[in-house]
Amino acid sequence: MSIDFEQLNVGEELPGLELQFTRADLIAYANASGDQNPIHQDEIVAKSVGLPDVISHGMLTMGRAIRVVTDWVGDPTSVVEYSVRMTRPVVVPDDGKGATVKFGGKITQINANRTVQIELSAVCDGTTVLGQAKAIVAFK
């Protein structure tokens, strides 16, 4: 781990990420995760349940958000806790471009047991899509 725990400060921001979500990504995620719910692939089904269009799997958004932490820390296994609330869906239009989500992270707590709490943010089209997103990272 190249990060020096002693040098960290509460309020410090982690490098953010901007990631595209396309229909192809949703199909790949459905196959790898086993979550074949049609609202993530079929716009007729999505619209029939009142959604504006096909939406991303909340767990795909969660899986991508943590990269802010794991890219920063290097070894993803130093994440000891991770939780999110899926507040809004990421709507993914079938236009080859899809949706763009901006992910960010900020240190909100530094603990005596050498753990750090990071609050994550995920914003799509100006709307927060993950709430109460937090990860705890343990330093050796």
Add this chain to the structure above:
Amino acid sequence: MGMNHDMVGFVYPDSKPYLVTAEKIAAFAQAIGDDNPIYFDQDFATSLGHKSVCAPPTFPIAVTLTVMEEYFNDPALNMNYSRIVHSDQRFEYTRPIEVGDELVVRTSVEEIRPLGGNEMATFRTDVLSNDKLVVTAWSKLVVRGEE
């Protein structure tokens, strides 16, 4: 028509083991678009002190979701599967998931409560390998009330 609150505290029998392979880890990492070498490169993982490549933090859902989906359809729970929305997810990791792990999921119904006109249910899934805890995941689902 609501969910059966008597099911709170119920523990389902352990699931059949899920064998973790390097291919499954790589496929999941690829699907979330994460190219961290710890998910793909055995030598890199070893250099960090791990036995094998390790699974990404949200990988356990690929193991627990298929197990839970069976219970969402359990008539004893009386959960309207077509009206479920996944609202919260939490993981507490005991150790990384590695190649060769035979993961068994022990699911319990932790909470069922009303939420406005909806209902909220929390499933706790303890993921074990060789009877030892690897990760605990909590999935909170909102069952939207009928309009």
